[in-house]
Amino acid sequence: MNTMTENSTVGYVTDDGRQIGGTIMEMKNITLRFGGVVAIENISFDIHEGEIRAIIGPNGAGKSSMLNVISGFYHPQEGEVWFNGKKRPSMKPFEVAEQGIARTFQNIALFKxxxxxxxxxxxxxxxxxxxxxxxxxxxxxxxxxxxxxxxxxxxxxxxxxxxxxxxxxxxxxxxxxxxxxxxxxxxxxxPKLLLLDEPMAGMNVEEKEDMSRFILDVNDEFGTTIALIEHDMGVVMDISDRVVVMDYGKKIGDGTPSEVLANQEVIDAYLGVSHD
Amino acid sequence: MAQSDAVLDSIPALLARNAVTFGDKAAYREKEYGIWQSWNWKEAAAEIEALALGFLNLGIHEGDFVAIIGRNRPYFYWAMVAAQSVGAIPVPLYQDANAEEMAYVLGHCGARFIVVEDQEQVDKVIEVQDQLHQFEHMIYIDPRGLRKYDHRRLHQFSHIQDQGRAAREEFMPELQARTARLNMDSTCVMLYTSGTTGKPKGVVLSNRNVIVTSKNSCEFDNLTENEEVLAYLPMAWVGDFIFSIGQAYWTGFCVNCPESADTMMTDLREIGPTYYFAPPRFFEGQLTSVMIRMEDAGRFKKWLFRKYMDVARKVGPAILDGKDVSFGDRLSYFLGNIFIYGPLKNTLGLSRVRIGYTAGEAIGPELFEFYRSLGINLKQLYGQTEATVFITQQPDGEVRADTVGVPSPDVEIKIEDNGEIYYRSPGVFEEYYKNPESTADTKDAEGWVATGDAGFIEKSSGHLRIIDRAKDVGKMADGGMFAPKFVENKLKFYPDILESVVFGADREYCVAFINIDLTAVGNWAERNNVAYASYQELAGHPEVYNTIQAHIEEVNKSVAQDEMLSGCQVHRFLILHKELDADDGEMTRTRKVRRKIVGEKFNDLLEALYGGKSEIYTETEVTYEDGRKGSISATLEIRDVAVVPVKQKVAAE
Known part of the structure; x- marks a missing residue:
């Protein structure tokens, strides 16, 4: 149940007719630095309850860092993380897990x-x-x-x-x-919120199709909110409701897949226009 | 068992009897969520009744066709019997058929109701529904992923049952009246033949066909209500219908359904069926995997295995047949049973098998003997959809690899001059649905049915021996007899060879296409440090060619010994660059090679084989599982094979 606070916004209806709830998680002006390196610079975005939210961007854009901030592995120097309508204090990963956030890893981390x-x-x-x-x-x-x-x-x-x-x-x-x-x-x-770090990396087309189906089914069957990082643009555009685009630690786009695809900055980032 | 046939004249009638006689005994089991869930006959009858009432609620008419598409699950068996209870006719389909094939069958029978398993099948039917004018309602079992679908014509299985239960008062009289109207002459089921040639044909079987055949075959093998079977073969195949419905309802034994197609081996081991059926390729696959694992075993284990398998080969079949065997041999066999056979049978899931059958194709003598020597009572039967399975079968104690047994109870057999086998029995099908010409071609006025197979009855034993498909038996250019299956079967008995297709009708000599077995050859490659990236690469390896050539030369020697067929020796061969596949139309869904289609599709290769070339470049279109098409190309090597000279040419009759 989503408690209404000043952070909660009303939901929306997707193109295929799904009702998306209010905000479940909100990142406010997050900045993450490792020494002198700025991994994430002043990024804000929100995740609505029940949606599939993708975070994309070229290599080194800071996507995985963002996911690690959400799951409590990294603690941002600036900014606030709001979950379920409450501001989250600095937490250990297991405390985050207890809150109902689960994740998978880019490099499989199972007990072999x-x-x-x-x-x-x-x-x-x-x-x-x-x-x-x-x-x-x-x-x-x-x-x-x-x-x-x-x-x-x-x-x-x-x-x-x-x-x-x-x-x-x-x-x-x-x-x-x-x-x-x-x-x-x-x-x-x-989990209430499921974080997937490149769930389809290194898969062939058939495996990707299977995985996409599972992600959609999880969302549909259990109503789980999903935030995922993915490189395969086809997959991202097909399954996600809204997309955040990052480049060099900054947010350069945010919106539905079609909006993002039409965004000139995003096109430049992916086609490799030189950064001055 | 004293049973009056007057009452037991339909499957629903047998169900009613079982619900009373065997009420608390398990009727169905299915592994789900890692546990075997079970339903006794009383519960099964209640489930079926609820579904039948639900069907009535949806407005099903007598004589409607209800298509069933899915893997073996209790729900589908219930759906078939529920359909029968309301006077409709169940039509099980192959669940791996593509949308096009499905559209043909669904359109041909004009199914008004379709019962499917999950989203995958729902999507397939939706894809072709525009071509189906009579289709009205689809019922699915697994709701996953279907929430957003348009539910005007789509229903969940359990909801239909709930509606049926709710409307019990209202529809019960109608259900009882309809069930009471069933008799021996009403249609029990319609099964589509896999169609080695042309479009599938709908074989209509009456209650008489199914019930009398089930009764006879159960008595032949003394099947009781205590048998356990594993239902894993396609539901669209007549054998599964007879074993899992006909015989199960006649005797009241339990049908066990695996958790999924991939877990079949584990489930087999857990259930330990007492009555078991598998096609030869299945036994072959099992043996191959045993042998591969033995290759990886330690030296002591290997030694023990070899020693006791020698003992088994020597005396196992004799002990199984109850013949005289010396005390010493019996003792060795007893020890072998403790060390090797027992554990091995357990691993294979066959420890409790009392009666095992194999059919569909010829089985290699060595393969057959291997299982029998372990003490597994594996037998052969010869059957057809049109005969409600049974034509001939082997009685206990008279089991051999090269025959298919004596005529089943109440079956008459005659051999025509051209060698074609005809039969007449209570199991002979009613007709091909909407196809009187084919019906007349196959079944004559006196009820004799042409099998399309050529064979002869062995005088000494009275057993039937099959040579080949009658239409495949042709003449070579010199007038000699050409029986490709005869040679292909000999080739396929080598574990390295998965499939072979021999050509030679109206030609000077025979040639062959070979498909290697990727598991067996792949294992050999691993062992010998042969690197390969694909089937195609391994198939083209010179060492692989050498091995296959050696196999063919051995086969040639054995073929040469048969007077009539010595002309069928293979002179040249190549290893195909792709595996023959049902998706490409090269095989039927039951994995029988479509010789003609293969010949046409690879005509360039065939010409090269006869043209004397030593290699040939070719491109072939392939269809992927999701229906997309691609193409593969390769340069194939062609080899000549040594043949045994035939001294005097046998004159053709």
Missing amino acids: GMTTLDNIMTGRLTKMKTGMLSQAIWWGKAAKEEEEHRQKVEEIIDFLEIQAIRKTPVGRLPYGLQKRVELGRALAAE
Whole structure:
């Protein structure tokens, strides 16, 4: 439920008729510096509840840094992060996760030796209430709780159509499937906001199509808000509702895919006009 | 079992009997969310009733066709029986058919209702719905991704059931009246043949066909309500209909549905079916994967495996047939069972198999013996959609690799002068739907049906032996007999060779196209440090050519020994640059090669084989899974093969 505050704006209706809610996250004048390097310079944008929001830009534009700011890995020197209508204090990543923000990584960060099932199960960590000891001896509440979590995980396995690799160690899986498992782990946390860092990097056309379908289905089925970074412009334009374009740490465009495509600055950034 | 046939004259009638007799016994299982969910006969009957009422609520008429498109799931079996209960006719379709093929079948039968699995199938039907004038309602099982679709003609399976339950009072009398009107003569199901030639034909089977055949075949093998089967073969195929509905409803045994196509092996192991059917290529695939894994095993394990497999080969089949075997051999076999056969059968998911059948194609003798030597009672049967499967089958104790058994109960067989096999039985189909000419061509006034296969009855045993498709049996230019399948089967028995197509009708000599088996040859390549990037590259490797050439030369030797067919030795061959694929029309959906189409499509290659060239450049159009087209090109090597000289030419009759 979105509480109305001064930050919340009214939602909008997409071209294909989906009702998008009010603002769930707002970035206000974010500036992130590493020593003398300015990774992000005074960027503001918002994410509405239920939308698919893409962040694009050439290499080194600061997209991943932006995602890391949202997920609490980096702390910006200036600016404010508002989530669910409240200003967010400086948080550790696990606290951000507990707030309902889950993510996947550009370079897959799974436990290679563990099975698909166990990996996705780790995504339930923030939801587990029983202590380590009772879980270890699998007794009483802990056993019951695990069964509930397992059911949730099985639903995700079914959703992502990875039943056949349920018991396979993820290190043995091809890249495309590992990406899918990682998405599964993020989904296991039942996030309000899902951050995807280049979910389709290194995939072939067919795998990209599958992944796009899963992203759309997650959004449609669970109503999850999604923010994603992606290089494949075709994919971005096809699946996202609104796009933020970054270049050299600055925001150079923001709007629907067609608006962004018509933006001269964006075209210049992508076609490589020299920066004076 | 004393059963009165007067009452049990339709599938819904059998269902009603099962719901009473076997009420609490499992009827269906399906693995979902990692757990086997199950429904007993009482629950299954309730689900089917709810759906049937839902159909009535949607306005289904008697005689309507209900198309079923999806993988094996209890819901689809329920949909078929629910359709029968309201006097409609179920028509299962191959779910991997492309939109065009689907449009033809849906249009031909004029299906008013279509039951599908998910968004993928819904999209396919929507793509072609403009061509379907009679189509009215589509029912889907999995709602995922379908929320935004126009739901005027689209319904969720469970909602239809809910509506049916809600309107029970209103529609129950109508449902009962319609079910009561069914009898042995009413249509049970319509199945489209895969069509090795031309358009698919709709084979109409009556309740008599299905019920009498199921009864006979269950008695032949003493099937009981305690059998477990795994339903994984296409629902559109007659075999699945007979095993998973006909026989299951006759005896009341349990049908288990896998979680997904990819998990089939795991599910097979978990269920451990007692009655099992698989085409030869499936057994072949299993054996190949076992052998590949054995290659990677340690030396002691390899030694143990070889030692006990030798024992099995020597005495296994004899023990299975209940013949006399010495005490020492029995002891070795017993030990082998502990160390090797037992665990192996468990891995294959076949430990509990009491009766296993293979059919559809000839099975390699070595492959067949391998499974039998492990103590798996694998048998062969010969059947057709038009016969409601069973024409001949092998009784226990009379099992051989080169025959297909004796006529099934109530089946008569005759062989015409040209070698073509004819049969007559209670299972003989009613007609081809809307195709009286084909019906008349296939079935004569006395009820004899032409199989299209050539064969003969072995005098010593009374078993039937199949040579080839009757129309494929041709003459060579010198008048000798040409039976391509005979040679192709011998070639395909090598694990390296996935498919082969032999040509030679009206020619001086025979030539062959070969498809290598990427799993087997790929494994060999890995072992021998042969790098390759694609099927095409591996197929063109000189070492691969050498191996295939050696195989063909061995086959030639074996072919030369057959007096009638010695002219069919392969003189020249090439390895195709692409795998033959149903999407390109080169095979049927049941993976049978369409010889004529392959011959026309690769005519340039065929000309090169007969033209004496040593290599040929070619370009071929390919269709990807999503329907897009592309093309591949390659320069293929052509090799000559040593043939065994035939001393005296056998004069043709």
